[in-house]
Amino acid sequence: MSLSFSIAATDGPARLGTITTPHGEIETPVFMPVGTLGSVKGVPQHLLEELGVQIILGNTYHLYLRPGHEAIREMGGLHRFMSWDRSILTDSGGFQVFSLNELRKVSEHGVEFRSHLDGSSHFFTPERSMEIQIALGADIVMAFDECTEHPAGRARARESLEMTSRWARRSKEYFEAHKHEVPWAFRIRKKKTQDVSTPVSRAGESAREPSSAQPDKSSGVGRDVGDETQSLFGIVQGGMYSDLRRESAERLLELDFPGYAIGGLSVGEPRELTREIIASTLPLLPKDKPRYVMGVGYPEEIVEYAAMGVDMMDCVLPTRAARHGLLFTSEGRMNIKNARYVRDQQPADSKCACMVCARYTRAYLRHLFVSGEPLAAVLNTIHNLSHYLDTMRSVRHAIKLGELRAKLSEATPVTEQTS
Amino acid sequence: MSLSFSIAATDGPARLGTITTPHGEIETPVFMPVGTLGSVKGVPQHLLEELGVQIILGNTYHLYLRPGHEAIREMGGLHRFMSWDRSILTDSGGFQVFSLNELRKVSEHGVEFRSHLDGSSHFFTPERSMEIQIALGADIVMAFDECTEHPAGRARARESLEMTSRWARRSKEYFEAHKHEVPWAFRIRKKKTQDVSTPVSRAGESAREPSSAQPDKSSGVGRDVGDETQSLFGIVQGGMYSDLRRESAERLLELDFPGYAIGGLSVGEPRELTREIIASTLPLLPKDKPRYVMGVGYPEEIVEYAAMGVDMMDCVLPTRAARHGLLFTSEGRMNIKNARYVRDQQPADSKCACMVCARYTRAYLRHLFVSGEPLAAVLNTIHNLSHYLDTMRSVRHAIKLGELRAKLSEATPVTEQTS
Numbered sequence: 001m002s003l004s005f006s007i008a009a010t011d012g013p014a015r016l017g018t019i020t021t022p023h024g025e026i027e028t029p030v031f032m033p034v035g036t037l038g039s040v041k042g043v044p045q046h047l048l049e050e051l052g053v054q055i056i057l058g059n060t061y062h063l064y065l066r067p068g069h070e071a072i073r074e075m076g077g078l079h080r081f082m083s084w085d086r087s088i089l090t091d092s093g094g095f096q097v098f099s100l101n102e103l104r105k106v107s108e109h110g111v112e113f114r115s116h117l118d119g120s121s122h123f124f125t126p127e128r129s130m131e132i133q134i135a136l137g138a139d140i141v142m143a144f145d146e147c148t149e150h151p152a153g154r155a156r157a158r159e160s161l162e163m164t165s166r167w168a169r170r171s172k173e174y175f176e177a178h179k180h181e182v183p184w185a186f187r188i189r190k191k192k193t194q195d196v197s198t199p200v201s202r203a204g205e206s207a208r209e210p211s212s213a214q215p216d217k218s219s220g221v222g223r224d225v226g227d228e229t230q231s232l233f234g235i236v237q238g239g240m241y242s243d244l245r246r247e248s249a250e251r252l253l254e255l256d257f258p259g260y261a262i263g264g265l266s267v268g269e270p271r272e273l274t275r276e277i278i279a280s281t282l283p284l285l286p287k288d289k290p291r292y293v294m295g296v297g298y299p300e301e302i303v304e305y306a307a308m309g310v311d312m313m314d315c316v317l318p319t320r321a322a323r324h325g326l327l328f329t330s331e332g333r334m335n336i337k338n339a340r341y342v343r344d345q346q347p348a349d350s351k352c353a354c355m356v357c358a359r360y361t362r363a364y365l366r367h368l369f370v371s372g373e374p375l376a377a378v379l380n381t382i383h384n385l386s387h388y389l390d391t392m393r394s395v396r397h398a399i400k401l402g403e404l405r406a407k408l409s410e411a412t413p414v415t416e417q418t419s
Numbered sequence: 420m421s422l423s424f425s426i427a428a429t430d431g432p433a434r435l436g437t438i439t440t441p442h443g444e445i446e447t448p449v450f451m452p453v454g455t456l457g458s459v460k461g462v463p464q465h466l467l468e469e470l471g472v473q474i475i476l477g478n479t480y481h482l483y484l485r486p487g488h489e490a491i492r493e494m495g496g497l498h499r500f501m502s503w504d505r506s507i508l509t510d511s512g513g514f515q516v517f518s519l520n521e522l523r524k525v526s527e528h529g530v531e532f533r534s535h536l537d538g539s540s541h542f543f544t545p546e547r548s549m550e551i552q553i554a555l556g557a558d559i560v561m562a563f564d565e566c567t568e569h570p571a572g573r574a575r576a577r578e579s580l581e582m583t584s585r586w587a588r589r590s591k592e593y594f595e596a597h598k599h600e601v602p603w604a605f606r607i608r609k610k611k612t613q614d615v616s617t618p619v620s621r622a623g624e625s626a627r628e629p630s631s632a633q634p635d636k637s638s639g640v641g642r643d644v645g646d647e648t649q650s651l652f653g654i655v656q657g658g659m660y661s662d663l664r665r666e667s668a669e670r671l672l673e674l675d676f677p678g679y680a681i682g683g684l685s686v687g688e689p690r691e692l693t694r695e696i697i698a699s700t701l702p703l704l705p706k707d708k709p710r711y712v713m714g715v716g717y718p719e720e721i722v723e724y725a726a727m728g729v730d731m732m733d734c735v736l737p738t739r740a741a742r743h744g745l746l747f748t749s750e751g752r753m754n755i756k757n758a759r760y761v762r763d764q765q766p767a768d769s770k771c772a773c774m775v776c777a778r779y780t781r782a783y784l785r786h787l788f789v790s791g792e793p794l795a796a797v798l799n800t801i802h803n804l805s806h807y808l809d810t811m812r813s814v815r816h817a818i819k820l821g822e823l824r825a826k827l828s829e830a831t832p833v834t835e836q837t838s
Contacts, residue, residue, distance in 0.1 A: 038786065042793035044801075046774065067786045072761055077784055083778045323522045323793075343490055355465065363494055367486045368459065372462035374742075374796055382463075 061096035077137030123285035157239030354386035480515035498554030576658030741799035773805030
């Protein structure tokens with residue numbers, strides 16, 4: 001098995017589960033921090049580990065442009081390149097490419113686009129996206145889809161979902177034919193046959209001993225040697241039309257993916273509509289497979305979606321907001337640059353146990369931010385990620401206890417705190 | 420005693436020593452990382468601790484402007500403000516103010532200058548510098564001096580050193596009259612009378628219990644309660660004239676400072692001249708007190724100066740260079756953005772044991788830098804600081820063994836490595 005999903009408890013539609021990939025276990029519902037270019041911006045990998053991050057997301061479009069998927073493949077894949085031995089998921093590149101607007105041209109074959117860096121011309125197809133994602137070597141990769149714009153009329157949304165369906169089939173066919181080319185396949189096999197526990201090694205040593213020095217923490221005892229590859233998830237599209245979402249889901253299910261994502265949300269639609277589409281689409285997806293809603297959300301949203309039965313979510317919000325001085329706390333959102341914090345000796349969040357709240361005051365965080373100190377982004381990001389991860393931890397705990405409904409009623413306020 | 424200095428071993432003119440301040444011990448010769456605005460740029464305080472940093476430098480000019488010394492005083496001083504319970508040294512503001520060139524006007528009374536931030540007008544005098552530095556509360560503070568420009572004729576250098584001498588006396592007089600106003604005096608006294616060992620406390624708790632929660636790690640058992648204040652060092656000026664340096668030193672010695680700095684170097688003069696001035700000035704300073712050369716230098720320079728008998732040095736070089744992609748290694752300097760590192764799987768420095776070299780490759784560091792990732796500055800800075808601190812560790816070890824001369828002959832190459 002390249003991916004397994006087990007459900008330990010349920011609470012209404014919400015599920016407490018464990019996804020196991022070739023690089024370890026992921027407790028679900030999970031929030032996945034975004035590491036666009038092979039780095040969660042500003043946070044060293046060992047601090048992500050200390051935060052308890054079990055999976056991060058990488059962006060295929062960005063990594064394809066810099067440093068390039070061939071370079072990453074030759075260096076052993078993204079895990080080894082960035083020295084991250086836990087799980088990784090890559091998006092298909094579709095969302096970023098479709099965000100380029102003026103710089104792209106879509107056809108049945110694929111998408112021609114120009115690099116946002118130098119204007120150079122590139123072409124992504126489902127096959128190319130798979131080739132790149134196999135080279136990057138994330139544990140979970142995504143089918144190449146067209147992220148339908150919002151608003152889109154019914155005819156346009158149908159046309160788009162139908163192309164996404166055809167692209168899903170092409171993605172799957174290419175992936176199945178090439179999935180054993182993943183750069184770490186040999187490392188994982190060798191590791192399991194040797195059954196060694198290799199400590200984190202020096203970068204230089206892993207270069208000299210490429211086949212064994214990578215600290216892949218697979219817990220794959222008992223699984224078939226040589227049967228570990230990446231896993232490809234399909235993506236439901238269909239715009240803001242529930243019946244089209246159903247059609248999209250049905251066509252994807254024919255392809256039998258090990259997990260399913262709901263894409264095409266957080267594209268400017270009202271939050272209530274996001275919720276409606278998630279609510280109407282989730283029951284169409286297999287109960288025994290992970291369900292992933294892409295690109296969400298605020299803390300109160302990820303709690304709500306988890307309660308609806310979503311297992312995986314990702315969003316740039318906690319990391320990007322941190323770099324703009326917006327902190328998420330148990331009492332709401334906090335603009336740390338606000339003058340009222342200038343001599344505030346409290347931690348950002350008095351209920352937070354993160355290393356930032358344990359050590360630094362609001363006054364200091366404000367000073368760092370308004371002074372343009374690089375440490376501001378580092379500390380703010382660590383706090384926001386900690387808040388998101390703690391939120392998901394408490395959701396998992398509530399599911400276990402069957403108390404998620406009670407938790408929802410005491411949701412984090414969305415307005416800025418006034419204390 | 421507010422500062423003690425003991426020498427455990429010597430090797431030629433070099434000394435292996437320990438400076439003890441109200442916030443702990445400092446092994447010398449020491450390199451002090453610069454934390455201009457209350458942060459060593461990009462590095463969280465707990466990582467500085469893990470690196471073994473025992474003292475950092477803060478810049479009076481910058482902290483005076485942001486967040487302001489009164490704000491820092493009210494928040495308990497710089498140690499508490501930035502949550503750094505080891506030693507701190509602040510400069511006098513003189514060097515920064517004199518660097519403003521067009522924006523300053525010097526008189527016997529002091530220096531009028533305009534803020535580089537908003538052009539607002541300010542006036543620094545020796546008394547004002549002391550007032551600010553007492554509010555900041557560093558363990559070691561510096562007399563307000565005029566940093567003589569280079570080149571300067573003999574008459575100009577003499578005139579300048581004479582003013583620095585008069586300012587040193589005024590600094591000392593103000594300091595002695597006000598030194599008990601340091602914001603942590605009460606905390607230190609209370610801590611000693613209680614003889615409690617307070618663990619690192621939450622930011623919020625220290626705000627609620629200002630008198631005991633600050634984790635000041637003074638090892639002052641047996642010293643007189645209430646006798647702990649900051650310590651004021653004098654600064655030798657005199658331009659590039661050895662006889663004027665002698666005159667400056669002699670006039671400072673009359674004031675009996677607990678430590679002496681050699682200032683006015685690294686102002687554009689050739690390195691050989693820097694060395695000559697240090698060599699001719701050091702013998703004029705008391706052997707039983709710390710000797711500090713301000714604003715130096717490259718790794719090979721700090722080794723050389725330590726061998727000449729310098730106990731303390733500081734420089735922005737390792738931190739600033741890191742942000743520009745320049746790494747210091749055992750094999751020389753490395754521009755990590757160089758294309759030759761694009762797939763280089765070695766650590767930045769194969770002889771370095773730092774957390775960066777233990778985990779990341781040159782290829783990854785290069786990718787982070789050329790992609791503008793914030794993590795680049797974080798990791799590069801950690802490595803460079805580690806290199807500087809390791810360099811000083813090995814110097815101290817060599818002094819202990821009486822092998823410093825041998826170490827000098829195998830000094831780090833200064834050219835970029837070619838491996």
